[in-house]
Amino acid sequence: MCTVLESVASMLLATNLTQGENRIMVECKEKEMLKVLKNMVKKYSDDTRFHTQHEWDVERGETIGSGAICTITSEGELYQLLNAYQTPTKTDMYFDKGKRGIDKFNDLCAKYGFWFEFGFAWSYHFYPIDK
Numbered sequence: 169m170c171t172v173l174e175s176v177a178s179m180l181l182a183t184n185l186t187q188g189e190n191r192i193m194v195e196c197k198e199k200e201m202l203k204v205l206k207n208m209v210k211k212y213s214d215d216t217r218f219h220t221q222h223e224w225d226v227e228r229g230e231t232i233g234s235g236a237i238c239t240i241t242s243e244g245e246l247y248q249l250l251n252a253y254q255t256p257t258k259t260d261m262y263f264d265k266g267k268r269g270i271d272k273f274n275d276l277c278a279k280y281g282f283w284f285e286f287g288f289a290w291s292y293h294f295y296p297i298d299k
Contacts, residue, residue, distance in 0.1 A: 197280050197281045197282075197296075198237065198280075198281075198282075198296065200280055201277070201280035201281070201282050201294070202237075202238060204276065204280065205218060205238060205240060205294065206218055208240075208246070209240060212242060212244060212245050212246040214244035214245055215242060215243050215244045216240060216241070216242035216244060216245075216246045216247075217240065217241045217242070218238065218239075218240055219238060219239040219240070219241065220238055221235070221236060221237055221238060221239075224236070224238075224239045224293075230287075232287040232288065232291070232293075233285070233287035233291060233293035235295075236293035236294050236295055237282075237294055237295065237296070238293075238294050239287070239291055239292065239293050239294070240291070240292045240294075241290055241291045241292075242290060242292075243290050247289070247290055248269075249269030249270075249273075250269050250270050250273060250286075250292065251270075251289055252268060252269065252270060277294065278297070281296055281297050281298070282294050282295060282296055282297060283295055283297055
């Protein structure tokens with residue numbers, strides 16, 4: 169449903185969207201981004217974890233990255249790809265062979281209207297671009 173609604177909202181972007189219509193589009197992109205990130209965590213499951221905003225901010229009591237819609241932590245292969253310890257040796261749905269992992273990851277986030285920042289070398293915090 170989100171992808172259809174997102175497509176319609178994108179076509180209407182040239183016209184003036186109401187705040188409600190714009191919010192629906194942002195929510196759809198957020199759901200798609202969360203789905204991509206959760207799938208990425210499954211792929212790099214060696215020690216990669218997904219944390220909701222509540223889990224990170226409230227349950228763990230973290231202050232770095234506070235307010236992000238979600239956080240991923242990793243000290244395995246994903247950590248190595250994002251911290252430039254290795255360049256992908258093959259192309260998969262997240263990384264391209266020979267392209268620095270962080271560059272591809274930035275592209276992936278931007279595709280869904282998000283950006284990310286490192287909190288620590290092992291934590292990645294995600295925010296909508298429009299905020």
